[in-house]
């Protein structure tokens with residue numbers, strides 16, 4: 001696998017995000033067409049699996065929020081900060097409300113909402129998020145955010161013919177395939193493509209490694225709730 005990015009700074013030939021995605025196969029494709037999300041489209045994720053997945057995901061989302069904070073701090077322009085702040089509002093607003101209603105429906109007690117025992121896949125992903133939040137450049141932060149959001153848009157966007165009746169499954173799809181979420185993902189990608197133009201070869205190679213690792217962790221996260 002080619003691991004170093006072409007060019008020595010200046011314009012990146014083509015889309016940097018597409019270039020990284022191509023080099024993150026077969027993991028990226030495995031996330032986009034995962035048996036977990038296929039079952040979700042049919043409303044057939046067993047209640048206990050959905051419950052376990054959402055409990056772990058809430059712990060992921062917490063550090064994703066911290067990563068958005070790092071993006072806010074490190075962005076190089078005001079318009080970018082405004083866009084990231086819009087996503088913070090979604091995660092803390094409708095998304096948090098979804099988790100609260102789903103946890104009520106699935107009878108998740110308080111200690112499991114706030115401090116559950118973490119799966120191995122959650123621990124690994126949280127370490128990557130924490131490390132990128134503490135030490136990553138703006139491009140690194142955008143890279144990890146892009147994997148997390150783009151891979152979710154991609155699995156969710158075909159959408160099922162009919163949404164599951166169970167709101168817990170139905171809204172997990174609609175949270176990730178609406179026009180607003182697609183706009184956010186498109187912005188993230190174009191922002192990273194823009195910022196990549198200023199990176200040198202070493203920095204681009206580092207983004208690629210992060211992209212590949214985050215994609216692997218997304219795959220492991222779904223696998224942990226399906227195998």
Ligand SMILES: Cc1ncc(CN)c(N)n1
Nearest residue numbers: 057060148149152218221
């Ligand atoms: C593991 C994971 N990856 C991505 C997302 C989409 N924000 C999420 N909720 N959970």
